[in-house]
Amino acid sequence: MATGTRTGRSRFTLIFLLLTSATLLTLDARDFEPLQRTEETLSDLISPLRSGADRVFEPVGDAWAGVTGYDELESENEALRQELQKLEGQQILDSDAAIRLESLLDVLGLPYVQDIPNVVGEVVTANVGNFDRYSVQINRGAEDGIRNGMPVVTRGGLIGRIDGDPGRGHSRVTLLTDPSFEVGVLVVGTEDVALASGGGHGEPLMVTKGLEIDTEVAIGDEVVTSGVDRSRYPPGIPIGTVTDIDFDEARLLQLLTVEPSANTDSLSFVTVLLYDPLEDG
């Protein structure tokens, strides 16, 4: 009898919890604002505990990364050593290239990122799950002026954009490696605006739309944000370098492989550009 009552109660509990979950899913899919505010409040409540625990366990995480990534670090060091030798030999050429890029940006009338108001945020959580490899969370949010869709950069260039409405003191950044990430780009020296999309974790970006077959592009060309009318990104933010060129004869387009200039692994600090194309553009 007692077992029967317990089974009935547990079934009722299961149905109640399933209905609650389904309701939350539906409301979230419809961007129901009160739910989003509740999520932010709950997240803010847990935040101090999490920050404290982060500080305590940071050395453990670092040590673990050191141990598990040792082979990777060794090969990375070797690659960097070779790269350094190459760079030393080409220093003069490189400085020429930098000057050329700067002047090209000037010619194209692209403003520098530094002119745009910005907020520096610390990455508080890189992936917490096994399926969110394309987002990180930062400790700056709505109270710092951050809004949905704002571009996020590091010294290397664009790394992503703010995804969704930020919380009061935190927000989520979708990285440009996300296959669903798209950004309007311009190959420096050309006038064709094209569309680049993320290629996945550790993979280069792909430009598959918009670049006509007769546009002169060379391997090593710099790619920057196009900033065309009402684009969510201001013009001139470095995206990467062209590493491969292919041709789509059927669509008469060039397909570019672009190695991102900014490293999206092990991010510590990022800069959010408080850029609103409707206000600033």
Next chain:
Amino acid sequence: MTTASAYVRSGLFLLTALVLHLALFSDLRVLGVAPEVPLAIAVTAGLVGGPERGAIAGFAIGLGIDLYLPTLFGLSALIYTVWGYTVGLLEERIFRSAWWINVLVTAAATAGGLLVYAVLGELLGEVNLYTDRLYTVMGVAAAYNLVLSLPLLGLWHWSWPRLLGEER
């Protein structure tokens, strides 16, 4: 120990597990895969406390982790609820609590839960869940949770000693 204090213990356990997952376990990656502590919490709660407590613990820890995932809010809660309940039901009717079976069930349920998560997520319009990498994630996370299951089973017994004693 009163029922109230058992629930306080469970609440503290769940909150601590969530914070530890966010601050520590999510950084301890092998092949880029972290332990699935929240899923292990739901499964072990079902194994120790039965279907109802498995469902409640799964729902609570699922909601907690949903706050930090880019996927739809409620997706983890939904799957962990079902998983906690199902494992609890199987334990009651089939497994009967041999510790080594519980450990193996936790690992298998982790792999299964991740597969369901990926498939259901994709059906609900999420992207990047059902990929080539999914099977690596399932394998590594299952191995991780195999190791974590023993302390988690022990902690659930610590949370609900009187309740379990009364029921069995």
